[in-house]
Amino acid sequence: xxxxxxxxxxxxxxxxxxxxxxxxxxxxxxxxxxxxxxxxxxxxxxxxxxxxxxxxxxxxxxxxxxxxxxxxxxxxxxxxxxxxxxxxxxxxxxxxxxxxxxxxxxxxxxxxxxxxxxxxxxxxxxxxxxxxxxxxxxxxxxxxxxxxxxxxxxxxxxxxxxxxxxxxxxxxxxxxxxxxxxxxxxxxxxxxxxxxxxxxxxxxxxxxxxxxxxxxxxxxxxxxxxxxxxxxxxxxxxxxxxxxxxxxxxxxxxxxxxxxxxxxxxxxxxxxxxxxxxxxxxxxxxx
Amino acid sequence: xxxxxxxxxxxxxxxxxxxxxxxxxxxxxxxxxxxxxxxxxxxxxxxxxxxxxxxxxxxxxxxxxxxxxxxxxxxxxxxxxxxxxxxxxxxxxxxxxxxxxxxxxxxxxxxxxxxxxxxxxxxxxxxxxxxxxxxxxxxxxxxxxxxxxxxxxxxxxxxxxxxxxxxxxx
Numbered sequence: 001x002x003x004x005x006x007x008x009x010x011x012x013x014x015x016x017x018x019x020x021x022x023x024x025x026x027x028x029x030x031x032x033x034x035x036x037x038x039x040x041x042x043x044x045x046x047x048x049x050x051x052x053x054x055x056x057x058x059x060x061x062x063x064x065x066x067x068x069x070x071x072x073x074x075x076x077x078x079x080x081x082x083x084x085x086x087x088x089x090x091x092x093x094x095x096x097x098x099x100x101x102x103x104x105x106x107x108x109x110x111x112x113x114x115x116x117x118x119x120x121x122x123x124x125x126x127x128x129x130x131x132x133x134x135x136x137x138x139x140x141x142x143x144x145x146x147x148x149x150x151x152x153x154x155x156x157x158x159x160x161x162x163x164x165x166x167x168x169x170x171x172x173x174x175x176x177x178x179x180x181x182x183x184x185x186x187x188x189x190x191x192x193x194x195x196x197x198x199x200x201x202x203x204x205x206x207x208x209x210x211x212x213x214x215x216x217x218x219x220x221x222x223x224x225x226x227x228x229x230x231x232x233x234x235x236x237x238x239x240x241x242x243x244x245x246x247x248x249x250x251x252x253x254x255x256x257x258x259x260x261x262x263x264x265x266x267x268x269x270x271x272x273x274x275x276x277x278x279x280x281x282x283x284x285x286x287x
Numbered sequence: 288x289x290x291x292x293x294x295x296x297x298x299x300x301x302x303x304x305x306x307x308x309x310x311x312x313x314x315x316x317x318x319x320x321x322x323x324x325x326x327x328x329x330x331x332x333x334x335x336x337x338x339x340x341x342x343x344x345x346x347x348x349x350x351x352x353x354x355x356x357x358x359x360x361x362x363x364x365x366x367x368x369x370x371x372x373x374x375x376x377x378x379x380x381x382x383x384x385x386x387x388x389x390x391x392x393x394x395x396x397x398x399x400x401x402x403x404x405x406x407x408x409x410x411x412x413x414x415x416x417x418x419x420x421x422x423x424x425x426x427x428x429x430x431x432x433x434x435x436x437x438x439x440x441x442x443x444x445x446x447x448x449x450x451x452x453x454x455x456x457x
Contacts (some may be wrong), residue, residue, distance in 0.1 A: 047312065047315070049315075049317065050314055050315065051317070079337065080337060080338075080410075080412065081337045081338045081341050081412065082341060084341045084345060085341050086343035086344075087345055088341050088344045088348065091349055092348060093351065094348060094352045095318070095321070095348055095351075095352055098317070098352060098355065099314075102314050103314075114356070116357060117352055117353070120349075121353075122353070124349070141338070141412065148420060194350065207297055275329045
Protein backbone atom coordinates (compact mmCIF):
# COMPACT_ATOMS: atom_id res chain seq x y z
CA UNK A 1 0.00 0.00 0.00
CA UNK A 2 3.05 2.25 0.47
CA UNK A 3 3.33 2.47 -3.31
CA UNK A 4 -0.20 3.89 -3.67
CA UNK A 5 0.43 6.48 -0.93
CA UNK A 6 3.72 7.54 -2.53
CA UNK A 7 2.00 7.93 -5.90
CA UNK A 8 -0.68 10.04 -4.21
CA UNK A 9 2.03 12.31 -2.82
CA UNK A 10 3.64 12.51 -6.25
CA UNK A 11 0.27 13.62 -7.66
CA UNK A 12 0.23 16.50 -5.17
CA UNK A 13 3.81 17.30 -6.11
CA UNK A 14 2.78 17.35 -9.78
CA UNK A 15 0.08 19.90 -9.02
CA UNK A 16 2.63 21.99 -7.14
CA UNK A 17 5.10 21.71 -10.02
CA UNK A 18 2.43 22.88 -12.43
CA UNK A 19 1.92 25.88 -10.17
CA UNK A 20 5.68 26.42 -9.97
CA UNK A 21 5.90 26.67 -13.77
CA UNK A 22 3.59 29.66 -13.43
CA UNK A 23 5.70 31.02 -10.57
CA UNK A 24 3.29 30.01 -7.78
CA UNK A 25 4.16 26.58 -6.33
CA UNK A 26 1.71 26.98 -3.43
CA UNK A 27 -1.18 27.76 -5.79
CA UNK A 28 -2.75 24.24 -5.75
CA UNK A 29 -2.89 24.23 -1.94
CA UNK A 30 -4.53 27.64 -1.83
CA UNK A 31 -6.93 26.52 -4.54
CA UNK A 32 -7.73 23.31 -2.64
CA UNK A 33 -8.49 25.26 0.54
CA UNK A 34 -10.64 27.69 -1.44
CA UNK A 35 -12.60 24.91 -3.16
CA UNK A 36 -13.17 23.06 0.11
CA UNK A 37 -14.81 26.07 1.69
CA UNK A 38 -16.71 27.09 -1.43
CA UNK A 39 -20.39 26.31 -1.66
CA UNK A 40 -21.44 24.17 -4.62
CA UNK A 41 -22.97 25.96 -7.55
CA UNK A 42 -26.16 24.18 -8.57
CA UNK A 43 -27.46 23.92 -12.10
CA UNK A 44 -31.10 23.53 -13.00
CA UNK A 45 -32.33 19.91 -13.16
CA UNK A 46 -28.86 18.44 -12.86
CA UNK A 47 -28.49 14.67 -12.50
CA UNK A 48 -26.67 14.86 -9.17
CA UNK A 49 -26.21 11.10 -8.79
CA UNK A 50 -24.48 10.67 -12.15
CA UNK A 51 -22.33 13.77 -11.61
CA UNK A 52 -21.13 12.48 -8.25
CA UNK A 53 -20.38 9.03 -9.66
CA UNK A 54 -18.36 10.63 -12.45
CA UNK A 55 -16.47 12.98 -10.14
CA UNK A 56 -15.61 10.30 -7.57
CA UNK A 57 -14.69 7.57 -10.04
CA UNK A 58 -11.83 9.59 -11.56
CA UNK A 59 -9.56 9.56 -8.45
CA UNK A 60 -10.88 6.10 -7.58
CA UNK A 61 -9.76 4.76 -10.95
CA UNK A 62 -6.32 6.35 -10.50
CA UNK A 63 -5.97 4.75 -7.06
CA UNK A 64 -7.10 1.34 -8.32
CA UNK A 65 -4.65 1.56 -11.22
CA UNK A 66 -1.88 2.47 -8.74
CA UNK A 67 -2.46 -0.86 -6.97
CA UNK A 68 -0.54 -2.80 -9.63
CA UNK A 69 2.31 -0.27 -10.10
CA UNK A 70 5.54 -1.91 -8.93
CA UNK A 71 8.33 -0.07 -7.10
CA UNK A 72 11.30 -2.33 -7.74
CA UNK A 73 9.68 -5.77 -7.71
CA UNK A 74 6.99 -5.00 -5.12
CA UNK A 75 3.48 -3.78 -5.87
CA UNK A 76 0.49 -3.28 -3.59
CA UNK A 77 -1.28 -6.09 -5.45
CA UNK A 78 0.95 -8.48 -7.35
CA UNK A 79 -1.27 -9.09 -10.35
CA UNK A 80 -0.30 -11.35 -13.22
CA UNK A 81 -2.30 -9.19 -15.62
CA UNK A 82 -1.15 -5.77 -14.38
CA UNK A 83 -0.98 -4.25 -17.86
CA UNK A 84 -4.61 -5.10 -18.62
CA UNK A 85 -5.74 -3.94 -15.18
CA UNK A 86 -4.00 -0.58 -15.65
CA UNK A 87 -5.62 -0.26 -19.08
CA UNK A 88 -9.07 -1.09 -17.69
CA UNK A 89 -8.74 1.44 -14.87
CA UNK A 90 -7.59 4.29 -17.08
CA UNK A 91 -10.55 3.65 -19.39
CA UNK A 92 -12.77 4.37 -16.38
CA UNK A 93 -11.78 7.98 -17.04
CA UNK A 94 -13.97 7.86 -20.18
CA UNK A 95 -17.01 7.16 -18.04
CA UNK A 96 -15.97 9.58 -15.31
CA UNK A 97 -15.45 12.53 -17.64
CA UNK A 98 -18.57 11.87 -19.70
CA UNK A 99 -20.73 11.48 -16.59
CA UNK A 100 -19.33 14.63 -14.99
CA UNK A 101 -19.99 16.52 -18.23
CA UNK A 102 -23.44 15.08 -18.79
CA UNK A 103 -24.78 15.14 -15.25
CA UNK A 104 -24.52 18.86 -14.63
CA UNK A 105 -27.01 19.60 -17.44
CA UNK A 106 -24.90 22.27 -19.05
CA UNK A 107 -24.09 22.58 -22.75
CA UNK A 108 -20.41 23.31 -22.11
CA UNK A 109 -20.03 20.32 -19.80
CA UNK A 110 -21.75 18.12 -22.38
CA UNK A 111 -19.45 19.35 -25.17
CA UNK A 112 -16.44 18.58 -22.97
CA UNK A 113 -17.69 15.09 -22.18
CA UNK A 114 -18.23 14.21 -25.84
CA UNK A 115 -14.85 15.70 -26.75
CA UNK A 116 -13.19 13.36 -24.32
CA UNK A 117 -14.92 10.33 -25.82
CA UNK A 118 -13.74 11.35 -29.30
CA UNK A 119 -10.25 11.87 -27.93
CA UNK A 120 -10.47 8.51 -26.20
CA UNK A 121 -11.22 6.77 -29.49
CA UNK A 122 -8.17 8.53 -30.95
CA UNK A 123 -5.61 7.68 -28.28
CA UNK A 124 -6.81 4.32 -27.04
CA UNK A 125 -5.81 2.10 -29.98
CA UNK A 126 -2.22 3.41 -30.31
CA UNK A 127 -2.01 3.27 -26.51
CA UNK A 128 -3.06 -0.37 -26.42
CA UNK A 129 -0.60 -1.25 -29.20
CA UNK A 130 2.20 0.43 -27.21
CA UNK A 131 1.26 -1.55 -24.08
CA UNK A 132 1.09 -4.80 -26.03
CA UNK A 133 4.50 -4.15 -27.62
CA UNK A 134 6.23 -3.96 -24.24
CA UNK A 135 4.29 -6.99 -22.97
CA UNK A 136 5.19 -8.91 -26.12
CA UNK A 137 8.90 -8.28 -25.69
CA UNK A 138 8.80 -9.46 -22.06
CA UNK A 139 6.44 -12.42 -22.74
CA UNK A 140 4.28 -11.30 -19.83
CA UNK A 141 1.39 -9.07 -18.79
CA UNK A 142 2.87 -8.69 -15.32
CA UNK A 143 4.37 -5.22 -14.83
CA UNK A 144 7.01 -6.58 -12.44
CA UNK A 145 8.22 -9.16 -14.96
CA UNK A 146 8.21 -6.59 -17.78
CA UNK A 147 10.37 -4.32 -15.61
CA UNK A 148 12.85 -7.10 -14.89
CA UNK A 149 12.99 -8.24 -18.52
CA UNK A 150 14.94 -5.11 -19.48
CA UNK A 151 18.21 -6.16 -17.89
CA UNK A 152 20.35 -5.37 -20.90
CA UNK A 153 18.54 -2.69 -22.81
CA UNK A 154 15.63 -0.50 -21.74
CA UNK A 155 12.56 -0.90 -23.93
CA UNK A 156 12.50 2.88 -24.37
CA UNK A 157 15.77 2.56 -26.32
CA UNK A 158 14.91 -0.19 -28.76
CA UNK A 159 11.18 0.55 -29.13
CA UNK A 160 11.21 4.36 -29.22
CA UNK A 161 8.01 4.63 -31.27
CA UNK A 162 6.02 2.66 -28.67
CA UNK A 163 7.51 4.75 -25.85
CA UNK A 164 6.71 8.04 -27.59
CA UNK A 165 3.15 6.90 -28.31
CA UNK A 166 2.78 5.83 -24.69
CA UNK A 167 3.82 9.27 -23.45
CA UNK A 168 1.42 10.98 -25.86
CA UNK A 169 -1.45 8.74 -24.77
CA UNK A 170 -0.57 9.36 -21.11
CA UNK A 171 -1.21 13.05 -21.75
CA UNK A 172 -4.41 12.24 -23.62
CA UNK A 173 -5.90 9.98 -20.95
CA UNK A 174 -5.42 12.67 -18.31
CA UNK A 175 -6.69 15.31 -20.79
CA UNK A 176 -3.58 17.27 -19.96
CA UNK A 177 -1.61 19.89 -21.87
CA UNK A 178 -1.96 19.51 -25.64
CA UNK A 179 -4.89 17.11 -25.06
CA UNK A 180 -6.75 19.44 -22.72
CA UNK A 181 -9.49 20.07 -25.27
CA UNK A 182 -12.22 18.39 -23.13
CA UNK A 183 -11.60 21.07 -20.49
CA UNK A 184 -10.62 23.70 -23.05
CA UNK A 185 -11.04 27.39 -22.52
CA UNK A 186 -12.91 27.67 -25.83
CA UNK A 187 -15.81 25.79 -24.19
CA UNK A 188 -15.64 27.80 -20.95
CA UNK A 189 -13.78 24.97 -19.25
CA UNK A 190 -15.73 22.11 -20.84
CA UNK A 191 -16.35 19.38 -18.28
CA UNK A 192 -15.01 21.63 -15.54
CA UNK A 193 -17.38 24.48 -16.44
CA UNK A 194 -20.05 23.69 -13.86
CA UNK A 195 -18.04 21.66 -11.35
CA UNK A 196 -17.50 23.77 -8.27
CA UNK A 197 -16.42 23.43 -4.66
CA UNK A 198 -15.39 19.95 -3.44
CA UNK A 199 -16.60 18.32 -6.69
CA UNK A 200 -14.08 20.32 -8.69
CA UNK A 201 -11.32 19.57 -6.19
CA UNK A 202 -11.93 15.80 -6.30
CA UNK A 203 -12.14 15.81 -10.10
CA UNK A 204 -8.91 17.78 -10.53
CA UNK A 205 -7.16 15.57 -7.95
CA UNK A 206 -8.27 12.57 -9.97
CA UNK A 207 -6.75 14.07 -13.09
CA UNK A 208 -3.38 14.55 -11.39
CA UNK A 209 -3.68 11.03 -10.01
CA UNK A 210 -4.25 9.64 -13.50
CA UNK A 211 -1.29 11.58 -14.88
CA UNK A 212 0.91 10.27 -12.06
CA UNK A 213 -0.14 6.65 -12.52
CA UNK A 214 0.45 6.90 -16.26
CA UNK A 215 3.95 8.24 -15.56
CA UNK A 216 4.58 5.51 -12.98
CA UNK A 217 3.54 2.71 -15.37
CA UNK A 218 5.93 4.04 -18.02
CA UNK A 219 8.81 3.06 -15.70
CA UNK A 220 8.29 -0.74 -15.64
CA UNK A 221 7.03 -0.72 -19.24
CA UNK A 222 9.85 1.19 -20.92
CA UNK A 223 12.43 2.51 -18.44
CA UNK A 224 13.82 -0.65 -16.91
CA UNK A 225 11.67 -0.69 -13.76
CA UNK A 226 13.87 -0.43 -10.66
CA UNK A 227 17.15 -1.00 -12.55
CA UNK A 228 19.90 1.55 -11.94
CA UNK A 229 23.24 2.05 -10.21
CA UNK A 230 23.90 2.94 -6.54
CA UNK A 231 20.30 3.34 -5.40
CA UNK A 232 18.09 0.36 -4.39
CA UNK A 233 15.37 -0.76 -6.84
CA UNK A 234 12.45 0.47 -4.71
CA UNK A 235 13.91 3.97 -4.87
CA UNK A 236 14.77 4.01 -8.56
CA UNK A 237 11.15 3.45 -9.59
CA UNK A 238 9.78 6.59 -7.89
CA UNK A 239 12.82 8.61 -9.03
CA UNK A 240 12.19 7.68 -12.66
CA UNK A 241 8.47 8.27 -12.16
CA UNK A 242 9.26 11.82 -10.98
CA UNK A 243 11.28 12.45 -14.13
CA UNK A 244 8.52 11.22 -16.47
CA UNK A 245 5.87 13.08 -14.48
CA UNK A 246 7.84 16.33 -14.61
CA UNK A 247 8.13 15.93 -18.38
CA UNK A 248 4.38 15.37 -18.72
CA UNK A 249 3.52 18.35 -16.51
CA UNK A 250 5.96 20.55 -18.40
CA UNK A 251 4.19 19.96 -21.74
CA UNK A 252 1.19 21.91 -20.56
CA UNK A 253 2.88 25.29 -20.88
CA UNK A 254 4.99 24.28 -23.85
CA UNK A 255 2.44 23.04 -26.38
CA UNK A 256 -0.83 24.47 -27.65
CA UNK A 257 -4.06 22.54 -27.18
CA UNK A 258 -4.79 20.14 -30.02
CA UNK A 259 -8.36 19.93 -31.28
CA UNK A 260 -9.64 16.40 -30.81
CA UNK A 261 -10.57 15.89 -34.48
CA UNK A 262 -7.00 16.76 -35.45
CA UNK A 263 -5.75 14.46 -32.70
CA UNK A 264 -7.95 11.78 -34.27
CA UNK A 265 -6.41 12.32 -37.72
CA UNK A 266 -2.89 12.13 -36.34
CA UNK A 267 -3.72 9.09 -34.23
CA UNK A 268 -5.17 7.05 -37.09
CA UNK A 269 -2.79 8.09 -39.86
CA UNK A 270 0.49 8.35 -37.94
CA UNK A 271 0.40 6.78 -34.49
CA UNK A 272 -1.45 3.53 -35.28
CA UNK A 273 0.75 2.64 -38.31
CA UNK A 274 3.86 3.59 -36.30
CA UNK A 275 2.90 1.37 -33.37
CA UNK A 276 1.89 -1.53 -35.62
CA UNK A 277 5.25 -1.34 -37.41
CA UNK A 278 7.01 -1.09 -34.05
CA UNK A 279 5.16 -4.18 -32.86
CA UNK A 280 6.10 -6.04 -36.04
CA UNK A 281 9.79 -5.21 -35.53
CA UNK A 282 9.66 -6.25 -31.86
CA UNK A 283 7.79 -9.45 -32.70
CA UNK A 284 10.39 -10.40 -35.32
CA UNK A 285 13.28 -9.66 -32.94
CA UNK A 286 11.72 -11.51 -30.00
CA UNK A 287 10.33 -14.56 -31.80
CA UNK B 288 -16.04 -15.08 1.90
CA UNK B 289 -15.98 -15.88 -1.80
CA UNK B 290 -19.53 -17.18 -1.56
CA UNK B 291 -20.66 -13.90 -0.03
CA UNK B 292 -18.87 -11.91 -2.74
CA UNK B 293 -20.44 -14.13 -5.42
CA UNK B 294 -23.97 -13.58 -4.15
CA UNK B 295 -23.50 -9.86 -3.59
CA UNK B 296 -22.18 -9.44 -7.15
CA UNK B 297 -24.86 -11.72 -8.59
CA UNK B 298 -27.69 -9.83 -6.93
CA UNK B 299 -26.11 -6.49 -7.88
CA UNK B 300 -25.79 -7.64 -11.51
CA UNK B 301 -29.45 -8.62 -11.72
CA UNK B 302 -30.61 -5.56 -9.79
CA UNK B 303 -28.76 -3.13 -12.03
CA UNK B 304 -30.07 -5.08 -15.01
CA UNK B 305 -33.58 -4.44 -13.75
CA UNK B 306 -32.68 -0.81 -13.12
CA UNK B 307 -32.01 -0.39 -16.85
CA UNK B 308 -35.77 -0.67 -17.47
CA UNK B 309 -36.88 1.25 -14.41
CA UNK B 310 -34.88 4.47 -14.63
CA UNK B 311 -36.26 7.34 -16.68
CA UNK B 312 -33.06 8.67 -18.27
CA UNK B 313 -31.03 7.14 -21.08
CA UNK B 314 -27.75 8.07 -19.39
CA UNK B 315 -28.81 6.28 -16.22
CA UNK B 316 -30.01 3.26 -18.18
CA UNK B 317 -26.66 3.05 -19.99
CA UNK B 318 -24.67 3.16 -16.79
CA UNK B 319 -26.99 0.74 -15.00
CA UNK B 320 -26.28 -1.72 -17.81
CA UNK B 321 -22.55 -0.99 -17.46
CA UNK B 322 -22.76 -1.67 -13.71
CA UNK B 323 -24.40 -5.01 -14.47
CA UNK B 324 -21.58 -5.95 -16.87
CA UNK B 325 -18.93 -4.86 -14.36
CA UNK B 326 -20.45 -7.18 -11.74
CA UNK B 327 -20.19 -10.05 -14.24
CA UNK B 328 -16.55 -9.13 -14.88
CA UNK B 329 -15.89 -9.18 -11.14
CA UNK B 330 -17.52 -12.64 -10.95
CA UNK B 331 -14.94 -13.86 -13.47
CA UNK B 332 -12.18 -12.45 -11.24
CA UNK B 333 -13.67 -14.46 -8.35
CA UNK B 334 -13.15 -17.74 -10.19
CA UNK B 335 -9.50 -16.78 -10.85
CA UNK B 336 -9.97 -16.01 -14.54
CA UNK B 337 -8.03 -12.78 -14.04
CA UNK B 338 -7.33 -11.98 -17.66
CA UNK B 339 -10.89 -12.61 -18.86
CA UNK B 340 -12.37 -10.74 -15.91
CA UNK B 341 -10.25 -7.63 -16.38
CA UNK B 342 -10.79 -7.82 -20.14
CA UNK B 343 -14.58 -7.87 -19.65
CA UNK B 344 -14.31 -4.81 -17.39
CA UNK B 345 -12.07 -3.00 -19.91
CA UNK B 346 -14.12 -3.78 -23.01
CA UNK B 347 -17.49 -3.19 -21.35
CA UNK B 348 -16.51 0.30 -20.16
CA UNK B 349 -15.28 1.29 -23.62
CA UNK B 350 -18.22 -0.35 -25.36
CA UNK B 351 -20.88 1.15 -23.12
CA UNK B 352 -19.38 4.63 -23.44
CA UNK B 353 -19.56 4.37 -27.22
CA UNK B 354 -23.04 2.89 -26.81
CA UNK B 355 -24.01 5.87 -24.66
CA UNK B 356 -23.28 8.18 -27.57
CA UNK B 357 -25.50 6.19 -29.92
CA UNK B 358 -28.26 5.45 -27.41
CA UNK B 359 -28.58 9.12 -26.57
CA UNK B 360 -28.32 10.07 -30.27
CA UNK B 361 -31.13 7.77 -31.40
CA UNK B 362 -33.45 8.63 -28.53
CA UNK B 363 -36.77 10.27 -29.10
CA UNK B 364 -35.73 13.14 -26.87
CA UNK B 365 -31.99 13.43 -27.26
CA UNK B 366 -31.69 15.70 -24.26
CA UNK B 367 -31.90 12.57 -22.15
CA UNK B 368 -32.34 14.39 -18.89
CA UNK B 369 -36.03 14.57 -19.66
CA UNK B 370 -38.12 11.65 -18.46
CA UNK B 371 -38.34 8.72 -20.86
CA UNK B 372 -39.18 5.07 -20.59
CA UNK B 373 -37.29 2.02 -21.78
CA UNK B 374 -40.52 0.01 -22.07
CA UNK B 375 -42.29 -0.21 -25.42
CA UNK B 376 -44.90 -2.69 -26.65
CA UNK B 377 -45.18 -3.96 -23.08
CA UNK B 378 -47.56 -6.87 -23.73
CA UNK B 379 -45.61 -8.34 -26.63
CA UNK B 380 -42.30 -7.80 -24.84
CA UNK B 381 -43.65 -9.50 -21.71
CA UNK B 382 -44.78 -12.53 -23.73
CA UNK B 383 -41.45 -12.80 -25.57
CA UNK B 384 -39.25 -12.32 -22.50
CA UNK B 385 -41.42 -14.62 -20.38
CA UNK B 386 -41.23 -17.28 -23.10
CA UNK B 387 -37.45 -16.90 -23.42
CA UNK B 388 -37.06 -17.20 -19.65
CA UNK B 389 -39.17 -20.37 -19.51
CA UNK B 390 -37.21 -21.97 -22.36
CA UNK B 391 -33.83 -21.11 -20.82
CA UNK B 392 -34.90 -22.19 -17.33
CA UNK B 393 -36.25 -25.46 -18.71
CA UNK B 394 -32.90 -25.92 -20.49
CA UNK B 395 -31.04 -25.65 -17.19
CA UNK B 396 -33.04 -28.50 -15.68
CA UNK B 397 -33.39 -30.79 -18.69
CA UNK B 398 -29.92 -30.66 -20.23
CA UNK B 399 -27.68 -33.47 -18.89
CA UNK B 400 -24.70 -31.43 -17.74
CA UNK B 401 -21.32 -33.14 -18.27
CA UNK B 402 -19.19 -34.10 -15.31
CA UNK B 403 -16.10 -32.00 -14.80
CA UNK B 404 -13.11 -33.44 -16.63
CA UNK B 405 -9.57 -32.35 -15.87
CA UNK B 406 -8.42 -29.57 -13.58
CA UNK B 407 -8.04 -25.83 -14.15
CA UNK B 408 -4.70 -24.99 -15.80
CA UNK B 409 -1.95 -23.36 -13.76
CA UNK B 410 -2.00 -20.26 -15.92
CA UNK B 411 -5.50 -19.76 -17.40
CA UNK B 412 -4.31 -16.76 -19.45
CA UNK B 413 -1.70 -18.85 -21.25
CA UNK B 414 -4.17 -21.71 -21.78
CA UNK B 415 -6.73 -19.29 -23.21
CA UNK B 416 -4.17 -17.75 -25.54
CA UNK B 417 -3.06 -21.14 -26.82
CA UNK B 418 -6.58 -22.41 -27.39
CA UNK B 419 -7.61 -19.22 -29.21
CA UNK B 420 -4.44 -18.52 -31.15
CA UNK B 421 -3.16 -22.08 -31.56
CA UNK B 422 -5.47 -24.11 -33.81
CA UNK B 423 -7.76 -21.13 -34.56
CA UNK B 424 -4.96 -18.74 -35.51
CA UNK B 425 -6.04 -18.24 -39.13
CA UNK B 426 -9.69 -17.62 -38.23
CA UNK B 427 -8.80 -15.12 -35.51
CA UNK B 428 -6.38 -13.23 -37.76
CA UNK B 429 -8.96 -12.99 -40.55
CA UNK B 430 -11.65 -11.86 -38.12
CA UNK B 431 -9.30 -9.27 -36.62
CA UNK B 432 -8.45 -7.77 -40.02
CA UNK B 433 -12.11 -7.90 -41.07
CA UNK B 434 -13.24 -6.01 -37.96
CA UNK B 435 -10.56 -3.36 -38.43
CA UNK B 436 -11.41 -2.97 -42.12
CA UNK B 437 -15.11 -2.69 -41.27
CA UNK B 438 -14.42 0.01 -38.69
CA UNK B 439 -12.30 2.07 -41.07
CA UNK B 440 -14.74 1.59 -43.97
CA UNK B 441 -17.71 2.66 -41.82
CA UNK B 442 -15.93 5.78 -40.67
CA UNK B 443 -14.87 6.65 -44.22
CA UNK B 444 -18.43 6.17 -45.49
CA UNK B 445 -19.98 8.07 -42.59
CA UNK B 446 -17.80 11.14 -42.68
CA UNK B 447 -18.60 13.83 -45.19
CA UNK B 448 -15.06 15.11 -45.21
CA UNK B 449 -12.71 14.00 -47.91
CA UNK B 450 -9.00 13.87 -47.54
CA UNK B 451 -8.48 17.28 -49.17
CA UNK B 452 -10.99 19.33 -47.19
CA UNK B 453 -9.67 18.97 -43.71
CA UNK B 454 -10.86 21.06 -40.79
CA UNK B 455 -14.25 21.53 -42.43
CA UNK B 456 -13.02 23.91 -45.11
CA UNK B 457 -14.76 23.26 -48.45
